[in-house]
Amino acid sequence: MDKLLEIKLEIQEKRGREWLGMQPKTEKNLDHLMWYLDHPELHKNPELAEEIIELYYLSKATNFIKMEGIIRKLDQLSVTLGKAESAEKTAVVRAMGIEVNELKERLGDFLDSPAGTSLPESNQKALRTFKDYLNHPKLMIKPELFQRMLETYKEVKDNDFISMQAFNDMLNMLEIKLGPVPVEMEQEKEGVKQDEGPVCNNCSNVNRTTAKYCDNCGTKL
Numbered sequence: 001m002d003k004l005l006e007i008k009l010e011i012q013e014k015r016g017r018e019w020l021g022m023q024p025k026t027e028k029n030l031d032h033l034m035w036y037l038d039h040p041e042l043h044k045n046p047e048l049a050e051e052i053i054e055l056y057y058l059s060k061a062t063n064f065i066k067m068e069g070i071i072r073k074l075d076q077l078s079v080t081l082g083k084a085e086s087a088e089k090t091a092v093v094r095a096m097g098i099e100v101n102e103l104k105e106r107l108g109d110f111l112d113s114p115a116g117t118s119l120p121e122s123n124q125k126a127l128r129t130f131k132d133y134l135n136h137p138k139l140m141i142k143p144e145l146f147q148r149m150l151e152t153y154k155e156v157k158d159n160d161f162i163s164m165q166a167f168n169d170m171l172n173m174l175e176i177k178l179g180p181v182p183v184e185m186e187q188e189k190e191g192v193k194q195d196e197g198p199v200c201n202n203c204s205n206v207n208r209t210t211a212k213y214c215d216n217c218g219t220k221l
Contacts, residue, residue, distance in 0.1 A: 003053045005201075008037045018063045026064050033070060036077050038201050038220065096143050097218020103150065104134050123161050126168055132181045133174050140213035145177060 010016065011034040019027075033056065036042060042049055055069040110116045111127060119127075130153065133139065139146055152170040156163065197207040198221045200214035213220055 004037050004042070004049060007053065007056050008034050018060055022064060026067055029067060029070060029074060030064070032074055035220075036074075036081060039077075039081050040198070040221065041081055095218070096146055097140065097214060099150070100134050100139070100146065100218070103153070104131060107131050107134075107153075119161055123164055126164055126171060127161070129171055129181065130167070133171070133178065135208070136174075136178050136181070137208075137212050138178050140218060142177070145174075149174070 011030050014027075033052070036052070042052070052073060055073055059067055059070050107127065108131065111124065111131070116124065116127075130149070133149070149170065152167055156167045197209040197211050199206050200219055200221060202214065202219040205214050207214055207221060211221055
């Protein structure tokens with residue numbers, strides 16, 4: 001699968017003279033192709049992977065002027081593997097994944113600090129529930145919801161976590177929109193060892209078994 005990674009890097013970095021003066025539609029098609037290169041089903045199907053590799057290099061030999069083979073294959077992949085997300089959406093999700101992890105780290109450090117442990121037990125519990133929701137598998141497809149979480153957290157933080165009514169209302173809203181905190185997260189808090197989940201092709205992070213997006217970088221798994 002080294003060739004798949006090589007193609008992905010070429011498309012990500014837009015290396016080579018082939019990209020000079022490229023039509024936006026062609027670039028968009030190649031971005032969609034890159035999305036499929038990360039699809040787990042592709043890595044289970046060596047014949048399909050080889051076909052995509054061959055189509056890519058055939059098209060590259062024409063400076064991506066002849067894209068008919070790739071376009072037909074993209075149409076097939078959209079049916080068999082699902083519709084590709086845009087490069088813009090993928091970038092947004094990846095950036096969000098970084099923000100989520102930074103917030104989890106800051107919140108974890110605070111909860112373990114003297115300031116965090118001195119908070120009322122109910123406030124600590126609310127903050128830990130919030131931290132669990134940052135791990136929720138559905139959150140990565142709801143960037144607007146994450147922004148609301150971030151804004152509410154900043155408000156209560158600026159208030160030294162004294163007034164928590166708006167924060168608790170937000171937690172109730174999260175339960176409605178995302179559902180309860182998954183059982184494995186509760187088990188993790190109690191120290192129960194979890195099976196390792198999928199490994200991210202982008203950053204090699206080992207994720208939770210139920211993760212659909214990388215917990216580290218936000219790449220779709």
